Amino acid sequence: MNVSTMEAALLLAGVLFMLGLISVLIRRNVIFMLISVEIMLNAAGLAFIVAGSKWVQPDGQVMFIFILTMAAAEVSVGLALILQIYHQLKTLDSDAASFMKG
């Protein structure tokens, strides 16, 4: 893998990550926040793949599989929580779920 491809790929990963992060920060809908987190995870995964192919090591791909598994688990828990929030509050607005504020 030549340098310019790698830089472009890492740039893509960084852009993806920033997009995810910004939308987590500005979105109020919980489902969109969950999706944004997924985007951030995949951005990180892409960075791992790029690094793995740069040094010709399998570790990057192994790490990506870890991230996928973790993301699946996270989504299942996250969706269950979202269902509960909707059930309790009849809304998906994350700001409404602020009972535990100090």
Add this chain to the structure above:
Amino acid sequence: MENYIWLIPALPFLGSLLLILFGTRLSRTAVAILGVGSVGISALITILLGLQFLSEKPAFYHQEVWQWFSVAGFNPSIAFHLDALSTVFIFVITFVGFLIHLYSTAYMADDSDFPRFFACMNLFVGSMLKLVMADNLLLLYLGWEGVGLCSYLLIGFWYKEPANGYAARKAFIITRVGDTAMAIGLFILFQTFGTLNIQTILTEAPEVWSVGTQMAVLVGLLLLGGAVGKSGQLPLQTWLPDAMAGPTPVSALIHAATMVTAGVYLIARMYVIFDLAPVAQLAVAIVGAVTLLLAGFSALTQYDLKRVLAYSTISQIGYMFLALGVGAWSAGIFHFMIHAFFKALLFLCAGAIILALHHEQDMRKMGGLRKRMPVVFWTFLIGAASLAALPVITSGFYSKDQILWYTLAGPQGSIWLYMAGLAGAFITSVYTFRMVFMTFYGEEKTHVAHPPGKVITIPLVILAILSLVSGFIELPHNFAHVALFSGLMAPVLPGITANELLAANEWMFQLIAAVISLGGVFVAYLFYQKSPALLASIENSSFAMALHRFWFSGWGFDALYDNLFVRPYVFLANLNKRDIIDSFYTGLAQMAEGFHVMFSQTQSGVLRNYVAGIVVGAIMILTISLLL
């Protein structure tokens, strides 16, 4: 019989425990039986044991009940050591205690706190017995503090009156000053001898310390400090007159017959230390001599019947200290025994009068009681005669004469101490018969509501008989030479020999003492019976009035201590009212609370803020790690 020694203190403790636990549920009769019975059985055992002691004449009985604790070679036990000295004390405590308990059943009959009274009284008797029977100083100290506690509880018995609570606290705090000195003395003894066993210390002390060693003097003075606090001697005497706030039987038992003589017991018990410390022993004599004079003058001016008796108690214990201070050990203990009889008698008579006059204690409002209360009059007269040491017939004469004699003729005697004792004897007899004339003669000023019943008069009669006859067990050499008491004391306390030059003329000094005593009675008769106008003309001069005020207030000691200790302390306490030192700690707490408020603001409950926080934090950490 000696296997039952432990029962003597155990029974009053048991009585007290039962009364504390079940007292309120029992009938008054049951409480009385329990309270009086426990002390009564103790007295019975004591008398049987005393008879056995007199017939067998052992050096001592010893009984170890159990090991108290054992720490690093220090293993005091709950053990009782009964020699002649403690036998005399337990006889007085249980027997006089029993009579006073019996009397109390009538005196306290109308009181709503009847069980509490007897619970405290039994606890007191138990503690006092433990004090005088203990074979080690730690157990003695436990008893010492126990009687202090009971004294506090009983002075403040009628606690709804704030003045009584104040008197109780005053007694407790002032005696605590002496107790602290004594505790330090015990620490030094333990450090030196590695044990607190009394007999071990007494045998080892002469080997470790030579006569006049600084350490021995220090220990002697510290023990004297403890004794002075407990016995109401100078300079810690101010609590005793106020202690009269308690019920009269309490004054009779605790503040006349037994507890206040604990100091005398302590000094006599540790006599070896004082033998090794002549300075400390001289201090004992001087404290006694000065106290007996000061208290005597104060007693002259009091109007409250019980306060006269309180000052007289201080003064008489001064005599005992004087005797101990000149090495007349046996004479001091002899006077303790006689004093316990006649002073308990006088207090109980005073109680009978106070009860009959609806708690009137002011002698100016009494008078003419001779016809109304004949039994009380005659027994009071006997007690007063014994206190004033009227010659030949009263026991007080024999005990006091012995003290005066050895104060002059003993090896450590001095003419100054003798003169103080003699002056004290004169004052004693004046204030005693002032009391008699003011109370029983003249016109009746307060009507006698109900004359005392049999339960009150029987103890009076028994104590009156004892006040008359108990002196005959120890008669002067030139009289009949009966020396039963000093013979009994000989194995425990060293004897004393009088100066031979003076001994030839002993009768002359007895005559002086007798004349002094009778002279005091005559003066009292002149002033308070025959021509009160003469007294009034003296009293009305401005100097006499100032002196009267001064003596009435107990030589201004209360005011002195108030200015010297109480006011500065209250001032400091007021300064520190807002907790200056605490402000550091409250500041810490306030700081923590401030942080808490600040951080809890960040818990907005808005998910996006948290994410922003994490992002900012991550960026900060990344920046720092890049920069470093």
